Amino acid sequence: MPDSKKSSGKTAVYIDGYNLYYGRLRGTEFKWLDLVQLFQSLLAQRDQSESLEKVIFFTAPALATFATHGESSVNAQAAYHRALEAVYGEQVEIVRGKHAYDRNGALLPAYIEGQPYDRNNRIRVWKLEEKKTDVNLAIRMYRDACKERYDRVVLVSNDSDAEPVLSALREDFPNLMIGIVSPVRPPVLGADIHRRTSQSLAKYAHWTVTHLTDDQLSAAQLPDKVKTNKKPILRPAHWVEVVG
Template sequence: MGGFFTFGEMNSVVSTIPKPPLRIAVYIDGYNLYYGRLRGTNFKWLDIVKVFDVLLTQRDQHEQLEVVKYFTAPALANFATHGTASVAAQSAYHRALKAMHRERFEIIYGNHSYDKSGALLPSFIAGQPYDRTNRVRVWKLEEKKTDVNLALCMYRDACKGRYDRMILVSNDSDAEPALEAIREDFPEIMIGVVMPIHPPAPGREKHRRTSGSLAKHADWTLPYLQDGHLDHAQLPDVVPTNKKPIHKPSHW
């Protein structure tokens, strides 16, 4: 004969069913990450997905990384340090991340804009006050859409209830309105902020300050990325694909 569970026995069975892990999404301001932490280092071939796999394991809060969303703009050879080699290096990096992580890595592109005739801006002269009549023509390159794309993506994901926790990788206060809106409209979503800046160190001339406007809307912050975070999360020098393998750029 079949038996029956008593109410107490049923509660015991239910309580032993493991809870699903908390769903985590990471949103990266690629421009901010590169210029704030990676430029001028040997860590540019960074496996950013692995960085957060390790970080979440260390946090030990039953979290599962669902996706890393990377917001950037294609490099322009005319403005890049290594010209067309810089464009090729960026493309190789993005393709390597996609090849390594497929379903867990997304890249969202904005674009660069510049005034072909040159922007006319006031000249800075040390020790002299601002003079709007003393102007010089300069190249002014601007990254467009990245901030807006990132903010909209975070908010739309929050609206759709896709993730339990969100992590922003940026030290740019332009992201504050997005965090503030998510905090007000979806208080159940935990927000983390990782500041992609160098840790303070003796002999380092300048240390960028962390953005207080972002930190005040976060449940937790990581104020900088240590070299160890980056050194142990590098992509292989050769990344296999279904077609031609991707090689780490020689100047990286």
């Protein structure tokens, strides 16, 4: 367990933005999420004298061609990032990767219900991939640990690709406390349709939050109008709707 070196509780939160969006925010009215407020609240509930020093948000710019609302989606994402930076300054850092796709389409095996996999039956599909996010997040967590910037770190992801960096952190920095927040919906009573916390990540954590509730997300929203030295940043109108 952490020794007296950990008494300050300086904490950084590392967010896989793609995982947060598709795991919990897509199709909800909670996209205008105040990341600092949300995680300050979660840390306060733990009552461990933890101080949220930094939120590092790993994401990639949306592509209008593939976005539900085209250019409006691109503008909405950009507005959100600017709003976070306007409200919190250097406390929030946005690390951008990129999206990539094959302009000729990817040739993949077709899925036909009731029939076995047939590698010779292929169709061309659009395949959009987010690049660099996993690597950027892992490198940043490890480098911050090497520089002893924080006493505690929180990973917001349910992607098992983060397992190697968590394993390395536990082995190389035994005094570093690790938390995991799974950006998934709460379990549905009488059904098994929710995503579960990745056990490959949880096994390296000192503590976990297994889901985020609507109440938690609703209580942590940025103002509809974020003031700046210039034109205010407005919450995108289509983000109020419950759509993708």
